[in-house]
Amino acid sequence: MTSFRLFSLRLIFVVFVLFVVFQLNVLPERKYYTHRGCTGPSRSSDVIDKIRIGTTNKVTYKDYLDRPSSDLTTFQEDWKVEATLFNKFPKEKRFLTLGIPTVRRVDNEYIMDTIESLVNNTRPEELKDIYIVVFLADFNETWIEDISRRLNESYPQLISSETLVVIRSWKSFYPSLENLNHTYNDNYNKRKWRSKQNVDYAFIFLYCQHLSTYYMQMEDDIYTIPNYLDVVKDYISEMRFQWTCLEFSELGFIGKLYHSYDLEKLAKMVLLFYEEQPCDFTYLYFNTLMLQFQRYIHRPTIFQHVGLKSSLPGKVQPLKDRFFDNLEKTYQGDNPPAKLYTNLLVQSQNTPESAYYQEPGYFWSHRNGKAGDWFTVVFDDPQRVGKIIVETGSREHPLDRIQHGKLQASLSLVKIDKSEPKCTNNIILGHFKDGLIKVSNLTSVVGPFKIHCISIILTANQDWWVIIKEIAVFLAD
Ligand SMILES: *[C@@H]1O[C@H](CO)[C@@H](O)[C@H](O)[C@H]1NC(C)=O
Ligand SMILES: *[C@@H]1O[C@H](CO)[C@@H](O)[C@H](O)[C@H]1NC(C)=O
Ligand SMILES: *[C@@H]1O[C@H](CO)[C@@H](O)[C@H](O)[C@H]1NC(C)=O
Ligand SMILES: *[C@@H]1O[C@H](CO)[C@@H](O)[C@H](O)[C@H]1NC(C)=O
Numbered sequence: 001m002t003s004f005r006l007f008s009l010r011l012i013f014v015v016f017v018l019f020v021v022f023q024l025n026v027l028p029e030r031k032y033y034t035h036r037g038c039t040g041p042s043r044s045s046d047v048i049d050k051i052r053i054g055t056t057n058k059v060t061y062k063d064y065l066d067r068p069s070s071d072l073t074t075f076q077e078d079w080k081v082e083a084t085l086f087n088k089f090p091k092e093k094r095f096l097t098l099g100i101p102t103v104r105r106v107d108n109e110y111i112m113d114t115i116e117s118l119v120n121n122t123r124p125e126e127l128k129d130i131y132i133v134v135f136l137a138d139f140n141e142t143w144i145e146d147i148s149r150r151l152n153e154s155y156p157q158l159i160s161s162e163t164l165v166v167i168r169s170w171k172s173f174y175p176s177l178e179n180l181n182h183t184y185n186d187n188y189n190k191r192k193w194r195s196k197q198n199v200d201y202a203f204i205f206l207y208c209q210h211l212s213t214y215y216m217q218m219e220d221d222i223y224t225i226p227n228y229l230d231v232v233k234d235y236i237s238e239m240r241f242q243w244t245c246l247e248f249s250e251l252g253f254i255g256k257l258y259h260s261y262d263l264e265k266l267a268k269m270v271l272l273f274y275e276e277q278p279c280d281f282t283y284l285y286f287n288t289l290m291l292q293f294q295r296y297i298h299r300p301t302i303f304q305h306v307g308l309k310s311s312l313p314g315k316v317q318p319l320k321d322r323f324f325d326n327l328e329k330t331y332q333g334d335n336p337p338a339k340l341y342t343n344l345l346v347q348s349q350n351t352p353e354s355a356y357y358q359e360p361g362y363f364w365s366h367r368n369g370k371a372g373d374w375f376t377v378v379f380d381d382p383q384r385v386g387k388i389i390v391e392t393g394s395r396e397h398p399l400d401r402i403q404h405g406k407l408q409a410s411l412s413l414v415k416i417d418k419s420e421p422k423c424t425n426n427i428i429l430g431h432f433k434d435g436l437i438k439v440s441n442l443t444s445v446v447g448p449f450k451i452h453c454i455s456i457i458l459t460a461n462q463d464w465w466v467i468i469k470e471i472a473v474f475l476a477d
């Protein structure tokens with residue numbers, strides 16, 4: 001034991017002496033090498049020569065960050081004016097810019113429908129609060145002329161009020177799209193498409209950076225819901241802390257909302273890694289570097305992909321956003337004031353109230369339905385009801401309808417015990433068929449009595465979650 005310790009001490013001492021000798025020899029020279037990395041030792045006169053020659057031929061830190069450059073004035077003075085096809089570069093600062101880069105597709109053009117869906121679903125008075133910037137990011141002049149002519153014909157008012165801004169770029173803005181780094185095992189065409197797309201995105205970010213307070217990117221093949229701007233505004237005002245990116249779609253780079261003041265940084269980062277990363281990965285790293293460590297995705301989402309064909313020729317992408325759905329109420333009952341109760345686990349965004357009140361949305365349980373699960377509407381005051389319609393499941397989730405269930409009306413409420421209403425004098429009104437139940441002529445069933453509770457009760461287990469899309473209650477005259 002002692003001899004081993006002695007040996008260790010000697011060994012440490014020897015190593016220490018060697019280290020000191022090495023430092024004494026090497027340190028004076030190291031001063032010159034600190035900027036040369038691991039190139040290994042070389043004669044000190046070389047180093048002094050290099051210092052004397054100066055740094056004129058060196059790539060500076062700024063060059064490094066700027067290559068490919070985010071300062072497009074080095075390519076073209078006034079590039080924003082040159083890039084704008086109709087009118088001048090817009091000057092007025094608005095609330096939101098929707099940026100849509102688009103390239104020519106071989107079979108289907110979706111861009112006209114995408115713009116139509118955005119315009120259709122914006123209130124006319126809100127069109128002056130937004131810019132829709134369409135970036136024709138293709139080098140095919142014929143196509144650029146064709147699309148810009150069609151936009152000019154379809155939206156003369158929006159173009160003259162500068163809500164619709166159409167822009168283009170030039171090949172000289174793009175860095176080399178040859179010999180691209182081989183990453184993600186993407187083939188050559190995919191790498192080229194991906195890298196060009198990054199530069200397209202950076203271009204539109206830089207163009208839009210001073211147009212508005214917020215910026216949201218779209219793809220050219222999406223559709224949206226009525227008054228999507230309300231959802232965006234509400235989500236922004238719900239945020240009680242600093243955020244970098246809010247998402248209104250799960251997919252790709254659709255419906256990502258940024259503060260416009262972050263766009264230049266984002267453009268630089270996308271450009272810096274234009275060869276290595278597709279933008280729909282880069283933005284997630286960007287968000288983390290901006291200290292947003294989780295994603296804020298608004299559910300239900302409000303933008304859906306239509307394009308089955310990607311803008312990369314031959315690439316089919318049957319991507320659909322799981323959280324996009326038909327949220328509008330179909331039957332629009334009188335629905336008198338009521339409280340809603342259920343024993344089902346509730347998804348935070350899909351409250352029981354969403355099934356009953358008129359705002360877009362629906363109730364969605366967070367687990368499979370079981371026999372005996374209940375969902376009860378308790379009217380604030382008993383009502384004379386003429387007709388009830390309950391629709392379950394949704395367009396995107398048809399299997400989440402109630403497979404086996406019944407509808408029950410109760411004439412009396414005994415009490416509400418720990419969020420569970422006790423209703424009596426029950427009358428079974430009928431059973432669900434294909435997720436739907438309609439009961440008319442209710443007054444002939446209940447006679448002169450008023451109804452206090454309406455309950456939906458599952459009569460068998462089911463393998464799916466439960467969506468109650470709409471409960472429409474029509475009062476008797
Ligand atoms: C936009 O609205 C018009 C008129 O209501 C309708 O004909 C058209 O289909 C709508 N387009 C889209 C893409 O929703
Ligand atoms: C350019 O676009 C036009 C119109 O979309 C198309 O007919 C033509 O073939 C395209 N040219 C090339 C070189 O792809
Ligand atoms: C756009 O359309 C208007 C007519 O609505 C026409 O006067 C104008 O020349 C068109 N602009 C371009 C650039 O085609
Ligand atoms: C990326 O490409 C450059 C230039 O072709 C090359 O020097 C570099 O080694 C490549 N990097 C990777 C990670 O492949």
Ligand SMILES: *[C@@H]1O[C@H](CO)[C@@H](O)[C@H](O)[C@H]1NC(C)=O
Pocket residue numbers: 440441
């Ligand atoms: C409702 O009542 C009316 C007349 O009272 C009758 O004509 C009609 O068929 C009834 N509807 C249903 C669904 O029972």
